[in-house]
Amino acid sequence: MLKVSNLNIYYDHIHAVKDLSIEVEEGKIVCLIGANGAGKTTTLQSISGLLPIRSGEITFKDKSIIKSKPHLITHMGIAQVPEGRRIFTNLSVLDNLKLGSYAIKDSLQNKEKEIKRIYERFPILKERSNQRAGTLSGGEQQMLAIGRALMSRPKLLLLDEPSMGLSPIYVETIFEVIEDLIHEGVTILLVEQNANIALSISDYAYVLETGRIVKSGTSEDLMNDPDVKVAYLGA
Amino acid sequence: MNFLLQLLNGLQIGSIYALIALGYTMVYGIALLINFAHGEVIMIGAYTAVFTIQLFLANTNLPYILAVIPTVIICTLIGMLIERLAYKPLRNSPRISNLITAIGVSLFLQNLMMKLFGAQSRSVPSILNAEPLNFFGAKISFTTLVTIVVTTILTILLQLFIKKTKYGKAMTATSEDYGAAALVGISVDKTLTMTFAIGSALAGVASILWVSSYPQAGPMMGSMLGIKAFTAAVVGGIGLIPGAVLGGLVLGIVEALTKAFISSKLSDAIVFGLLILVLLIKPSGLLGEDRKEKV
Ligand SMILES: Nc1ncnc2c1ncn2[C@@H]1O[C@H](COP(=O)(O)OP(=O)(O)O)[C@@H](O)[C@H]1O
Ligand SMILES: [Mg+2]
Numbered sequence: 116m117l118k119v120s121n122l123n124i125y126y127d128h129i130h131a132v133k134d135l136s137i138e139v140e141e142g143k144i145v146c147l148i149g150a151n152g153a154g155k156t157t158t159l160q161s162i163s164g165l166l167p168i169r170s171g172e173i174t175f176k177d178k179s180i181i182k183s184k185p186h187l188i189t190h191m192g193i194a195q196v197p198e199g200r201r202i203f204t205n206l207s208v209l210d211n212l213k214l215g216s217y218a219i220k221d222s223l224q225n226k227e228k229e230i231k232r233i234y235e236r237f238p239i240l241k242e243r244s245n246q247r248a249g250t251l252s253g254g255e256q257q258m259l260a261i262g263r264a265l266m267s268r269p270k271l272l273l274l275d276e277p278s279m280g281l282s283p284i285y286v287e288t289i290f291e292v293i294e295d296l297i298h299e300g301v302t303i304l305l306v307e308q309n310a311n312i313a314l315s316i317s318d319y320a321y322v323l324e325t326g327r328i329v330k331s332g333t334s335e336d337l338m339n340d341p342d343v344k345v346a347y348l349g350a
Numbered sequence: 351m352n353f354l355l356q357l358l359n360g361l362q363i364g365s366i367y368a369l370i371a372l373g374y375t376m377v378y379g380i381a382l383l384i385n386f387a388h389g390e391v392i393m394i395g396a397y398t399a400v401f402t403i404q405l406f407l408a409n410t411n412l413p414y415i416l417a418v419i420p421t422v423i424i425c426t427l428i429g430m431l432i433e434r435l436a437y438k439p440l441r442n443s444p445r446i447s448n449l450i451t452a453i454g455v456s457l458f459l460q461n462l463m464m465k466l467f468g469a470q471s472r473s474v475p476s477i478l479n480a481e482p483l484n485f486f487g488a489k490i491s492f493t494t495l496v497t498i499v500v501t502t503i504l505t506i507l508l509q510l511f512i513k514k515t516k517y518g519k520a521m522t523a524t525s526e527d528y529g530a531a532a533l534v535g536i537s538v539d540k541t542l543t544m545t546f547a548i549g550s551a552l553a554g555v556a557s558i559l560w561v562s563s564y565p566q567a568g569p570m571m572g573s574m575l576g577i578k579a580f581t582a583a584v585v586g587g588i589g590l591i592p593g594a595v596l597g598g599l600v601l602g603i604v605e606a607l608t609k610a611f612i613s614s615k616l617s618d619a620i621v622f623g624l625l626i627l628v629l630l631i632k633p634s635g636l637l638g639e640d641r642k643e644k645v
Contacts, residue, residue, distance in 0.1 A: 160529075163532075163533055164532075165529050165532060165533070184532075184537070185532035185533060185535075186532055186535040186536060186537050189533060189534065189535040190535060194533070195533050197529065197530060197533060201527050201529065201530035201533075202530070203522065203523045203526050203527070203530065203531075204526065205522055205526060206519060206522055206523060210519050213516070213519070214519060214520065214523055214531075214534050214536070215534050216535075217516070217520060217534050217535040217536050218534070218535020218536075219535070263534060264533075264534075266534075267534070267535065
């Protein structure tokens with residue numbers, strides 16, 4: 116579904132992503148794990164069209180997307196829950212959700228239906244519907260960020276460290292939702308520093324170190340890989 | 351009754367400052383850019399009004415106020431053009447480049463107009479002719495009344511647009527976070543263009559209201575007007591719509607009262623002195639929250 120080949124990204128002179136190739140198959144959860152500064156966010160940002168790439172190719176459903184503007188990439192069916200959530204703090208919870216479907220031409224009823232589904236998934240958001248999003252707790256903001264991304268009814272969801280800074284209770288809720296999404300036909304590319312949880316729910320995994328993929332395999336294999344165990348699983 | 355009269359004068363000039371300040375504050379709020387060329391948009395608006403009246407309306411039976419239509423259109427287009435040609439190419443440049451460009455555009459437009467139409471001011475025929483109205487014993491001119499009413503209506507409409515419509519919410523979202531806005535499918539380019547367009551359209555209305563009371567158009571008229579309106583925006587709290595309106599009104603009233611009761615020569619000095627004082631006490635402006643810089 117998503118194919119990234121030989122991707123190179125620079126920030127001025129910093130070579131942040133080096134010859135990176137990954138593939139995300141439809142209906143799967145694929146994860147990209149790596150330490151802080153490995154280049155995970157950079158990779159996701161470039162897929163969403165927010166960062167220019169130096170060389171390489173990114174295709175979605177066999178069509179190149181490297182020349183597309185971010186809003187058109189959202190339109191094609193790729194949504195992202197960005198690192199640090201980045202919800203619109205000055206808008207209400209409901210308005211954040213409504214903006215999530217900004218690029219999508221769909222009937223008002225369908226959009227309302229989508230909001231209802233998100234409220235069923237995250238009942239706390241319904242309670243807070245008219246509250247300013249900036250007043251939500253970290254976990255609630257993460258739910259809102261996921262809800263906002265789902266509003267565009269994506270085929271592929273990119274999640275950038277959804278567990279970051281959350282208490283275990285929220286982490287559990289959020290990963291349950293991620294697993295549910297797969298059954299609803301959403302393909303997932305998950306970026307995590309928390310390798311334990313990422314490998315436990317994903318089908319396939321890539322390990323990123325200083326901008327380069329150093330290992331890949333089924334998540335099960337990687338979980339039993341001695342190097343991965345030492346470096347990422349605290350074993 | 352002189353006090354009430356001066357207060358109304360202050361509200362009138364303050365309303366015009368407010369309309370102009372809205373343009374500064376909206377652009378700053380979304381692009382973190384001080385559009386120094388905004389005053390020149392007013393100036394071009396004033397010339398548009400002069401020429402529309404002299405070359406066209408004066409030869410017909412149509413009311414001169416119809417000049418507002420071409421004026422708003424020209425101002426809107428000029429504002430969008432400035433954004434497209436001067437600021438958009440610098441979107442990812444350091445802020446100092448934007449600032450220098452803004453000053454450059456402002457000087458360019460002043461000199462262009464001077465070259466085209468001379469340094470001399472042109473006088474504008476009277477636009478709003480009607481008997482003054484009686485307001486609690488004070489005579490209020492029709493122009494004053496129209497200025498205050500029009501500003502009030504436009505401010506309310508703008509606020510409704512920003513708070514209630516999809517495009518207004520997209521503006522708020524973009525002002526918070528370009529990247530997150532782009533991720534939900536908002537075109538940041540279009541939103542910025544729209545912001546400049548709205549601010550410049552308001553400037554167009556402001557320029558008609560201005561020449562209705564001060565019937566002259568000259569190449570340098572935008573600079574003092576621009577500086578005052580920008581100061582109003584800062585005093586109210588830059589980036590805040592209600593702040594621009596409050597700042598504009600405060601500035602207008604203080605200026606009118608100073609001119610009437612203290613000294614008309616010193617009025618600018620006193621006005622700006624007072625504004626500096628406000629900012630010393632409350633650096634983020636009257637309505638601004640004194641919050642820490644975002645990380
Ligand atoms: N805006 C930026 N400007 C310059 N360097 C950056 C920028 N963002 C990230 N980097 C650098 O690029 C590398 C990868 O960063 P990032 O993609 O954020 O890593 P991760 O998400 O895996 O923590 C790091 O070395 C980081 O310092
Ligand atoms: Mg990151």
